[in-house]
Amino acid sequence: MHVVVNAATSADGKLSSRRREQVAISGEADFDRVDRLRADSDAVVVGVGTVLADDPHLTVKDDALREQRRDAGEPANPARVVVDSTGRTPLDAAVLDDAATTYVCLTESAPVEQRLDLADRAELVTAGDERVDLLRAFAALQNQGLEQLMVEGGGELIFSLFDAGLVDELSVFVGPTIIGGRDAPTLADGDGFVADFPELELADIERLDNGVLLRWHVADEAET
Ligand SMILES: NC(=O)c1ccc[n+]([C@@H]2O[C@H](COP(=O)([O-])OP(=O)(O)OC[C@H]3O[C@@H](n4cnc5c(N)ncnc54)[C@H](O)[C@@H]3O)[C@@H](O)[C@H]2O)c1
Ligand SMILES: Nc1nc(=O)c(N)c(NC[C@H](O)[C@H](O)[C@H](O)COP(=O)(O)O)[nH]1
Structure with missing residues (x-):
């Protein structure tokens, strides 16, 4: 499995405002790059905080890229994955429509009612007691044939993935x-690190829109 975290931050490192409402940080060129990255992925992963804040659809927008996926014998859109401990994903969330297969990763503490409702619209993965056990959840996704994972946030999930040693690559557009x-x-x-900070190796720098795209490899991570 290969896990790429992709995000856009303001020049001061924020993903969105204190109201947790979506801010368009990326310009057109970066959104096009994100679309290509989605098209190259088996699944696009977000935390439920992002679903509640942005209601993202997480599909490939460019018709030609969807066509290429179909030509390669893949579904037009990658699968979508929501990391959602207690099943807070709204039943009318855009990620639960029929544009792609959606996996919702829950914990044992998710109420039965939410579980039953979500099971109508998504594949359920149960891992962990209070928060989703990301190592177990990602292993289950790998068992479903999902090898190339792209994570689109938010900040809580991204921290947990670094904490679990699951990130191979980080792409940040600084707007x-x-x-x-x-x-x-x-x-x-999340809680942040106080020691053993993950080390990154700079792989690439690119001027894009009126900002910069930074690509980092995560050092010394065993392949997951
Ligand atoms: N600029 C960008 O690229 C970008 C991308 C995505 C989201 N965002 C922004 O980020 C904000 C949402 O981020 P967030 O941090 O509130 O939520 P998030 O998307 O990271 O989701 C976090 C939630 O996931 C659930 N969860 C279950 N298991 C977990 C685990 N092991 N570790 C962490 N979370 C786990 C918990 O309910 C937790 O509250 C929104 O404001 C959104 O607009 C920005
Ligand atoms: N790359 C990127 N640049 C941004 O400036 C920004 N605000 C996001 N935010 C990620 C967030 O989750 C968005 O809501 C989805 O990128 C929307 O995805 P859809 O168009 O609905 O498929 N992502």
């Missing part, structure tokens, strides 16, 4: 704006 705010989500939130 031309300041969002600020101590309570605004950043690239990696």
Whole structure:
């Protein structure tokens, strides 16, 4: 399995404002790049915080890219994965429509009612007691044939994935704006590290739109 985390941050490292509402940080060229990255992935992964904040669809937007996937014998869109401990994904969320297969990763503590409702619209993966056990959940996704995973946030999930040693690559578009705010989500939130900080190796730098795309490899990670 290969896991790429992709995100856009303001120049001061924020993913969105303190209202947790989506901010368009990327310009057209970066959104096109994200679309290509989706098209090259077996699944696009987000945390339920992102579903609740942005209601993303997580599909490939370019008709030609969807056609290429079909020509290669793949579904037009990659699968979608929501990491959602207690089943808070709204039943009318865009990720639960029929544009692609969707997996919702839950824990043992997810109420039966939510479980039954979500099971009508998604494949359920149960791993962990209180929070989703990401190692187990990702192993289950790999068993379903999902090898190339792209994670689109948010900050809580991205931190947990680094903490679990699951990230192979990080792509960050740093855009031309300041969002600020101590309570605004950043690239990696959660509890934060105090030691054993994950080390990154810079793989590539590119000027894009009015910002910069940074690609990092995560050092010393065993292949998952
Ligand atoms: N700029 C970008 O590229 C970008 C991308 C995605 C999201 N965002 C923004 O990020 C914000 C949402 O991020 P967030 O951090 O609130 O939510 P998130 O998407 O990271 O989801 C976190 C939630 O996932 C669930 N979860 C279950 N198991 C977990 C685990 N092991 N580790 C972590 N979470 C687990 C928990 O309910 C947790 O609250 C929104 O404001 C959204 O607009 C920005
Ligand atoms: N790459 C990127 N640049 C941004 O400036 C930004 N705000 C996001 N945010 C990610 C978020 O989850 C979005 O909601 C989905 O990118 C929307 O996906 P859809 O178009 O609905 O498929 N992502």
